[in-house]
Amino acid sequence: MLLAQLLVSGIQTGLLYALTAAGFALIFGATRIFHFAHGAAYALAGYGFVFAVRAGWSWPLAALLATVLAVGFGLFMDAFVYRPIQRHTGSFFTVFVAAFGVVIVVQSGIEIGFGRAFVAVTSSLTRASAVLPGLYLARAFWIALGAAAVLFGALGLFLARTRTGIALRALAENPDLLRAYGLSARRLSALAFALGSALAVPGAVLGAATTGLSPSVASHVMLVSLAASVVGGIGSLRGAAAGGLVLGVAENLVVSVLDTQWSEAAGFVVLFAFILFRPRGIFGAALAR
Amino acid sequence: MTPQAMTPPLAVRGLAKHFGGLAAVQGVDLDLPAGLITALVGPNGAGKTTLFNLITGALAPDAGDVLLDGARLGPTTPRQIARRGVARSFQDLRLFDHMSAGENVLAAIEPAAWFWQPGDAAARRAAAAAALADTGLTAAAGALAADLAYAERKFLSLARILATGARIWLLDEPASGLDPASRARFVALLRAAAGRGITVCLIEHNLDIVTELADRIVFLDQGRKLAEGAPEAILRDPALAAIYFGDRA
Amino acid sequence: MTAYLLNLAQLAAIFGLLAASLNVLVGYGGIFSVAHAVFFGFGAYAGAQIALNVAPDVLLVSAAGGLVAGVLSLALALPALRVRGEYFVVASLGLQMVATTAFTEAEPVTGGLGGLVGIPPPQLLGLSLASPWAFLAVCLAALFGGLAVMRLLMRGSFGRSLMALRDSESAAEAFGKNVALLKTLAVALGCAIAGVAGGLFALQMAFVNVESFTLDQSVLVLAMVIVGGAGTLAGPLVGTLLLLLLPAALSFLPGIPPTEIGAVQQAIYGLAMTLLMIFRPAGLAGRAQGKR
Ligand SMILES: Nc1ncnc2c1ncn2[C@@H]1O[C@H](COP(=O)(O)OP(=O)(O)OP(=O)(O)O)[C@@H](O)[C@H]1O
Ligand SMILES: [Mg+2]
Helix, strand or coil, X not given: CHHHHHHHHHHHHHHHHHHHHHHHHHHHHHHCCCCCCHHHHHHHHHHHHHHHHHCCCCHHHHHHHHHHHXXXXXXXXXXXXXXXXXXXXXXXXXXXXXXXXXXXXXXXXXXXXXXCCCECCCCCCCXXXXXXXXXXXXXXXHHHHHHHHHHHHHHHHHHHHCHHHHHHHHHCCCHHHHHHCCCCHHHXXXXXXXXXXXXXXXXXXXXXXXXXXXXXXXXXXHHHHHHHHHHHCCCCHHHHHHHHHHHHHHHHHHHHCCCCCHHHHHHHHHXXXXXXXCCCCCXXXXXXX | CCHHHCCCCEEEEEEEEEECCEEEEEEEEEEECCCCEEEEECCCCCCHXXXXXXXXXXXXXXXXXXXXXXXXXXXXCHHHHHHCCEEECCCCCCCCCCCEHHHHHHHHCCCCCCCCCXXXXXHHHHHHHHHXXXXXXXXXXXXXXXXXXXXXXXXXHHHHHHHHCCCEEEEECCCCCCCHHHHHHHHHHHHHHHHCCCEEEEECCCHHHHHHHCCEEEEEECCEEEXXXXXXXXXXXXXXXXXXXXXXX | CHHHHHHHHHHHHHHHHHHHHHHHHHHHCCCCCCCHHHHHHHHHHHHHHHHXXXXXXXXXXXHHHHHHHHHXXXXXXXXXXXXXXXXXXXXXXXXXXXXXXXXXXXXHHHCHHHXXXXXXXXXXXXXXXXXXXXXXXXXXXXXXXXXXXXXXXXXXXXXXXXXXXXXXXXXXXXXXXXXXXXXXXXXXXXXXXXXXXXXXXXXXXXXXXXXXXXXXXXXXXXXXXXXXXCCCCCHHHHHHHHHHHHHHHHHHCCCCCHHHHHHHHHHHHHHHHHHHHHHCCCCCCCCCCCXX
16 A cells, blocks of 8 residues: 555645646746746745744735745746846856856745744644545645646636637747737736746645745755656646656655655656657657757 | 769759648759759748758758769768768858857868867868958958858858868858848859859849859749759749749739 | 965865866856766765775876766766757756765765765875875866866867857758767766866865765856856856855855855855846856847
8 A cells, every 4th residue: 555655645746746847837838938946936935835824824815925925036037037138148048047046045045034944834734534444645635636626727728718828828939929919928928927936836835834845945846847847848738747747756656666865866867767768758749959 | 074964963862851741842853063053042931941951961851862973872960961072051150159250160170079180280270261361251260250240250151161172062041131242252252162163052032143143043932843944044934933922823 | 274275275276177177068068067066076986985995196086086977977978969958957957966866875885974084185196295285286286287188178179169069059060070979078078077176175175975066066166167257268267266265255244143154155156146147148257248
């Protein structure tokens, strides 16, 4: 039953990774910006949540603050970091270094404010009940499942059915077309950053309420989003979601054969294998060169 | 024997390439006779650049062959093609932007990957200097390629090819946007090259330049070769003119 | 005080060499590796093992470090041949993460989290280099020797070929360049020199553990190159001096509790990286952007 138990917790991790990675993919798909600082949005949301709960706020209010922080951070990055860089060079490496700098700033800011140790809010979410003999499911699992189902459903409808959603998908492909429709590429790119960053919130809040957070989540989540996107096929929402799930499961399953130390590395072994043998990912059409 | 009767240094037979549902090049036959300038003309999207990419191994053809001196080439890479004496330019130039003009030309004639180059370094420097001089870039040799003026960048792209000593040149819109003075220099350069026996194929939209320069025209549309022959004959054909000028209705 | 300064100078020389070696990849080859600390680490562990089990001879230790890192650089060359741009950055991030775990877990070789301790004082062909001045001289010799080699290669045809494929891979190939071999050699060269720096680092510290070979270290070295100016010979040195002196300077600043110095320093160089990319992407020693 151990394997099933690990699989279940893998799915729980994976669903949250999937949401976070989908946020990254949404941003990349719409703006072609490789948002390396996506993990910082997650970290800000998570720590904002912890801060608010400790200050006595109710959970919904604290989650709202987390969302505001994440969205605000995304908008800030779009307007004050990526846009100025794209105005002069736009070389991806410049973007990468600038974003990484921001991750470092956020991470060390958190370290100064909250210390290096893990922080968490106490909750009953980790309390598990047996669904089968020997197989336990925590309440957090159902929340992760629910959040993923609702958000992916809503996102799918939004992107497929609404004018703005369709425009968002067309942004990267054909900015001129949008202008012809009277839509502003700048506003759409801001929207992509806002939505994409908001998708990191469920993972951050659940993370704060279950496993806890440490300052290095920013880079860890960044790596996970990148890895999930590559595994799934860069720019594909479906791919990022699948990639996130694969990584979450891989991280948890590996514990059954190897030391827990390897659990994080397992995801990157998967990533490395994909880059070497199938760089276009599971769903990717062609490799952008 | 007339040049036409000899084996052409470069020929293609039945070359075809699809991109998804789009047939970019469909069964093209082409001979580039030695020492002649062949102009490849056709509307945008006709498949001209794709044809170059197929010849140079930048793309793998779906079908067909490339023949060098009459011998079938088989699957190949840009590197192997370059080593067989075929040099090409790019529509978007692809200069080595963060290197000086002089380094651009030198880099084009140092094919060995190891930490040193075999052969005569002084001779390579001389060849590079000569190519820069021929293209009027001597004074600009120290400037970064990215900082050069438009026409200078066009000529630098040509200087890289000139220096290689390649015997077959494939030039993708090398003269587009040149001012009249630069254009005259360009025409003279290509004429001189053809005079030395270099086989030239150039893609060109400007029909004045084509008339002035080309010995033969090959007309491409929607991936097919529609016509080939002497410039006067092709350019007088009203049906081709209609296609060329987009009067397709 | 002198001891402190000598120590800092030795570290500056070692990190200068490390940053310069990364510059071969990033600045000249356009191979944007965020895994350079891995090869620094390979060199350091290899050097430490030689020092512990054979002899703490500087030449032997650096040769071993360079050799091991150079050979293992294939792990980086492989993805560099398959993908480029963002994909490669992601691949190198992955490599860095896996290597950090491997360093922690491979206890028989690396000593795990505790690391390898008790590395004897360095020697040179039987002569003791226990004096900090003597070891500083060796570090400086390695730095300037390494710089001379890199300068020679980067100003020559190898450097031109590398820069050519950095600027346009397809054009470089069209002029007959062997892109795969060039990249492999550039990666091997850069990583081997990083390995030499790693060997010296092991001797300098007298112990090594995984802390020095993490993603943070890779990013620090990358920041040194970027802040100074990638693709210039002086840039990495300028960047190294700035970023190594920063914590030293901060410790003299009033109002920062000593426990927070690390975090404040991180924040400052993170901020510096971001601002520099926005306002002066070519780095401090780099030339301002061209017209285009
Ligand atoms: N790598 C590619 N992938 C997909 N489609 C391509 C690719 N390269 C070219 N095409 C398509 O193939 C067709 C022919 O393109 P090509 O560049 O050969 O035209 P061209 O004759 O050079 O046109 P132009 O005069 O505009 O340069 C075009 O419709 C183009 O969009
Ligand atoms: Mg073309």
